[in-house]
Amino acid sequence: MMKKAVVLILCSSALFAVSAPPKVIFDTDMLTDFDDVGALACLHALADAGECEILATVSSTRGNASVGAIEVINHYYGRPDIPTGAPKGMGILGAHPGAKKKVDPKSPLGEKSGNDGGHYKYRKLLADYPGWYRHADADDAPDANDVYRRILAAQQDGSVTICSVGFITNLRRLLETKPDAISPLDGKALVAKKVKRWVAMACRYPDGKEYNSMWDHESSRIAFENWPTPIVFSDVLYGRDCFAGRAVAEMEGPRNPVKDVFAGNIPSREEIRKDSHKWLRRAFGMGGRAAWDETAVLVAVRGIEPYFNAERGTFRMVGNKGDDEWAPDAENGPHIRITEKVSKFEVARVIDGLMTRKPLHGGK
Numbered sequence: 141m142m143k144k145a146v147v148l149i150l151c152s153s154a155l156f157a158v159s160a161p162p163k164v165i166f167d168t169d170m171l172t173d174f175d176d177v178g179a180l181a182c183l184h185a186l187a188d189a190g191e192c193e194i195l196a197t198v199s200s201t202r203g204n205a206s207v208g209a210i211e212v213i214n215h216y217y218g219r220p221d222i223p224t225g226a227p228k229g230m231g232i233l234g235a236h237p238g239a240k241k242k243v244d245p246k247s248p249l250g251e252k253s254g255n256d257g258g259h260y261k262y263r264k265l266l267a268d269y270p271g272w273y274r275h276a277d278a279d280d281a282p283d284a285n286d287v288y289r290r291i292l293a294a295q296q297d298g299s300v301t302i303c304s305v306g307f308i309t310n311l312r313r314l315l316e317t318k319p320d321a322i323s324p325l326d327g328k329a330l331v332a333k334k335v336k337r338w339v340a341m342a343c344r345y346p347d348g349k350e351y352n353s354m355w356d357h358e359s360s361r362i363a364f365e366n367w368p369t370p371i372v373f374s375d376v377l378y379g380r381d382c383f384a385g386r387a388v389a390e391m392e393g394p395r396n397p398v399k400d401v402f403a404g405n406i407p408s409r410e411e412i413r414k415d416s417h418k419w420l421r422r423a424f425g426m427g428g429r430a431a432w433d434e435t436a437v438l439v440a441v442r443g444i445e446p447y448f449n450a451e452r453g454t455f456r457m458v459g460n461k462g463d464d465e466w467a468p469d470a471e472n473g474p475h476i477r478i479t480e481k482v483s484k485f486e487v488a489r490v491i492d493g494l495m496t497r498k499p500l501h502g503g504k
């Protein structure tokens with residue numbers, strides 16, 4: 141009897157440990173593409189369902205509307221006080237990854253097809269939802285290093301999941317932080333102590349250039365080589381033909397920022413029907429936009445097992461032009477790459493289901 145009781149207690153504590161909702165820091169580039177919006181929407185819907193806790197939402201770029209756009213979405217889901225931040229002094233600073241200078245956030249919105257065409261959708265969110273954000277310019281937001289260090293220092297050991305769906309700038313900077321008033325640990329020691337795993341939307345399998353790792357490739361190399369916890373990759377090949385967002389774009393009811401972004405940026409059903417191959421090359425399908433970032437959120441919150449298979453291997457940046465490579469190594473590979481298990485169509489419907497859920501507390 142005694143033995144049974146001990147086993148039961150151990151089992152229930154193990155169950156509790158497994159089922160404790162992940163605590164997530166979300167690191168995004170709301171700069172040009174908009175699967176980030178879908179990813180943050182999914183994360184909030186999962187938090188509404190009690191499946192995760194959102195600790196912070198930081199921008200990996202200094203593109204002027206990047207932080208404000210995150211805040212608009214946080215506001216929509218009734219969580220306007222989630223800490224936000226952005227990198228200081230380095231990384232992507234303009235309205236697109238190759239920009240050499242910032243766009244003045246006070247300059248007129250301009251045209252969708254203008255110089256800051258990719259960033260237009262985020263600047264428009266700020267124009268359309270005044271009062272829903274705190275930082276009109278990412279450079280006025282707190283230093284992401286301080287946000288990361290404060291939150292990690294306050295959390296239990298081995299409890300934090302980082303989900304990055306943008307550039308790797310913040311995570312390199314975090315690793316390079318020194319002990320300070322927030323924590324006596326340097327960045328790498330703090331990450332080793334507090335972070336459970338890093339789920340990264342990055343990697344072009346088996347090799348080549350991938351958007352998130354190539355643009356600030358020096359940061360990617362430093363972060364991936366020195367990161368002290370497991371890393372799971374949702375790579376370009378997985379997400380590129382897993383289409384989501386049409387459902388939220390066509391949702392009945394009042395407008396909201398998630399619906400606005402998808403409705404304003406995916407081609408119509410008619411356009412897809414006319415030339416599906418052209419749109420496929422641009423990573424659009426009848427279901428919507430390639431769900432690169434949303435799949436990373438699913439992995440971060442629900443884990444690999446429900447929807448994906450895992451391949452062990454080693455990811456590394458190679459050369460000095462932003463190329464990467466993945467070497468499978470089933471025995472000793474320190475990294476994991478997700479591969480298809482249930483159909484991508486089914487995964488996309490799960491994502492659509494989350495993106496179309498009404499916020500539990502918010503929505504106005």
Ligand SMILES: [Ca+2]
Pocket residue numbers: 168169170173175176305306433
């Ligand atoms: Ca992204």
